[in-house]
Amino acid sequence: MSPQRRTFLRLAGLGAVTTLAGCSDPTEPGEDGSADAIAGVDNRPFVTHSGSPVRDGADTVGRAVLVDSEARERAVFDQYDAGERRDEFEDFLADLDYERERLLIAESVGPDACHDRLDVSNVRPVAGELRAEATVVDTGEDGTACAEVLTYPSAVVRISFEAGTAPADSAAVEMTDGWDETATISATVDDPLDPNLGSLEGSIRPEAEADPLEPLECGRSNVHRHPQAFDSENLRWGNFWHEGRVALGLRIDDTAYEYGDTTRIELTNVTDESVYTGNSAKYNVQAYTGDGWQDLRVAGEDQHFGYEDDAVEHPPGKGFEWSLGLTEAGITADTFHDHAEVCPDLAAGRYRFAFFGITDGAVAVAFDLRL
Incomplete structure (x- = not known):
């Protein structure tokens, strides 16, 4: 169900920013003859991404995902880079029972940063299928200057079914994007979430928090430490987003190692088209310390940590592999x-x-080292 685009995703030249809204916006079921089968509907903003200022003519109006299990729920939250913010949805997801409930995630696109909300309404069952309407809303006030970047707002909807009614396993959303183009987007609980993301092997980082090491001090004169080459606010764990979807997945083969072991780290293009990045030398290897994340490497003061500025093409399912x-x-x-x-x-x-x-960022994995 991912939007299709003809052009290459040039990740070496464009970034993505994630924001999350947390307000609740209850939606009443539509006045359809079968609406009595729904006990309640609640929806709220989910995630908004921004990307390229140019829209490809092959972009679709939107995307929909229907969720019927805790495992699929976790996968969707991770895919939308919202897994670390589940506490913001704690009340919304409380006591969710997939034996009688479903989650519907709807996403569309708008022409600028002011088209940053997706309103979902008229949720109702029709012949055993969920139906809904979703519209991108311009929230800018008169005179507001809106950044000219494509914006991908999404909403998550919780639908509760009456006792004795089987929850729907398919949905059709009449979606209207920020250009007032409308299309019906279909989804089922069996749809793959992404061409390759779910098939990636490995981990992203340990689940437990870690105590920081002492700040790294080399104890030698005339050396300088490799700088962190990105803004920490733009680091993403495991999945890198571009234009409203995950484009790159980074995985490590384990999250705990002994001194002397070798790690295997893989970066994979999980889209259905080629992706460009910088070369494979562009990485930091860092320790978590009392002064934050510090690179392990130092060099003489007359030696530099420069990099070649070139682009590498990754066909679908391909990428880089590192062994450390x-x-x-x-x-x-x-x-x-x-x-x-x-x-x-x-x-x-x-x-x-x-x-x-x-x-404008980095994608990372983490691990623990034991001596």
């Missing part, structure tokens, strides 16, 4: 910056690998 030996020598062995050294020595703690070969 978890020793002082292994971190820098056979790398672009082989003049660098790890200083101080590795310690037991939390580490992360952050690929910043994308514009």
Whole structure:
């Protein structure tokens, strides 16, 4: 059900920003002859992404996802980069019972940053199928200057069915985008969530929080530490978004290692078209310390951490793979910056690998090291 686009996604040149709204906007069922089968409907804004200022003519009006299980719910929240903010939906999702309820996520697109809300209404069952209407709303006031970027608002709807009524496993949403184009978007509980995202092997990061290490001090003169090459606010764990959908998935083969082990980290294009990024040398390897995330590598003051500015094409299902030996020598062995050294020595703690070969941010995985 992902929107189709003819053009390449040039992730080395465009970014995505995620915001989340948390207000509730109850929706009444439509006055359809079968509406009595619905016990209640509640909806609220979900996630809004912004992307390219140019709309591809192949863009669809929108997307819909129907959720019938906790596992699918978690996958959708992760796909929409909302997994870490589930506490903001705690009341909305409280006591959700998929034996008699469904979640419907609807997403559309608008021409600028003021088209940042998707209103869902007239939710009702028709012949065993959920029907609804969704419209992109311009929330800008008169005289407001709206950033000229495509904006992808979405909404999540909770539908409760009356006792004895089987919840619907299919839906049809009459969706109107920010250009007033309307189409009927269909969804079922069996639809794949993304071409390849669900099939990625590996993990993103440990579930438990970690205590910070002492700030990294090299103890040597005339060296400088590799800088963090991205703004922390623009880091995404595991999935990188572009134009309203996940474009790249980053996974690590485990979340805990012994000193001397080797990690395998893979970046994969999970769209159905080619994606461009920067080269594979553009990453930070960092420790979580009392001074925040610090790169492990240092170099002499006359040596620089420069990078070549080129673009690499990744066909669907393809990407980069890295292997890092978890020793002082292994971190820098056979790398672009082989003049660098790890200083101080590795310690037991939390580490992360952050690929910043994308514009205005990075995508990361994390792991724990045991000595």
